[in-house]
Amino acid sequence: MSEQVPPGLSSSPEPEQPSSGAPASPGAATAPSARQRSRPKRRPDESMTLLTAVTARPLDGGYEEAARRRAAGEEPKWTGRVAFVLSMALVLGLAVTLGVRDLTAPDEADQRVRQGLERNASESQERVDELRGRNRELSTEVEALANQALALADPSAAVQARNLAIRAGSMAVSGPGLKVEISPDQEAIAAGDTNARITAGDLRVIVSALWAGGAEAVSINSVRLSAKTSIRDVGGQIQVGFQPLASPFVVEAIGSQDSLELALAKGRAGDRIALLRGVLGADVRVRREGDLRLEPSTEVGSLDHAQPVPKDAVSTAHLQ
DSSP states (O other), X not given: OOOOXXXXXXXXXXXXXXXXXXXXOTTSOOOOOHHHHHSOOOOTTGGGHHHHHHHHOOSOHHHHHHHHHHHHTOOOTTHHHHHHHHHHHHHHHHHHHHHHHHHHSOOHHHHHHHHHHHHHHHHHHHHHXXXXXXXXXXXXXXXXXXXXXXXXXXXXXXXXXXXXXXHHTOSOEEEEEEEEEEEOOHHHHHTTOGGGSOOHHHHHHHHHHHHHTTOSEEEETTEEOOTTOOEEEETTEEEETTEEEOSSEEEEEESOHXXXXXXXXXXHHHHHHHHHHHTSOOEEEEEEEEEEEEOOOSOOOOOSSOOOOOXXXXXXXXXX
């Protein structure tokens, strides 16, 4: 039984009829359309365009043009541009150099002000040193007059006051003792080695050892030490009291020379001196002196708050 095909439909596609109306023969090839005729023919290596360009033309166009000009003896186009860039760089460098020089050059007015301040500071320091020396002289005279008056009234009290003045550092003293000279390694300091500097801690260790060894009076660079004198680092300098000191540092101590030498040779002081000599390269010299003179301290002052404790109170405190 055969299937019925609706009208207008065919069970198999019919070939297109040519536009001329002539029937197409079954064995004839179909002619390409105008769209197909206008399409360019694809290259077989079209998918490898980048690889083909690299292998076919390895040089950039600019390099090829430069090679062609060089072969033809023509001057390159960039000569003028290079000369212009170099000229501009030279002008800019000169302008920057002049600007930096003008900015860093010291002003004459500022120099005059600085020189004036330095001169005033130097004169003030000289005046302070002069007044400090005069103060020591007057203090010595006052102490001498007071001792004379006290000796006339009570000789035993005069001896006690004299001993207390020596201990307090308010009286000039002289006698045998030791002199310790400490000089840092200047070459290492000039090379930037900050560890080669002598510090206040070094001087404190040596001074503490001298006090422990029985020193009766101690001074550093002619500055007498008292109970109120401090030794500290301030702004890269060593200050004893309120006086800045410069190297070499000279520590003088009056007392038993044997005991003082033994105190410097052992303990922390001995280790510190060995460190200064062996590691930091400092020159530390210790020698005996038969007659040292130490001026009185200018920082003794008066006691406003500390008061002596009665003897009965001291005895009671010891019993407790």
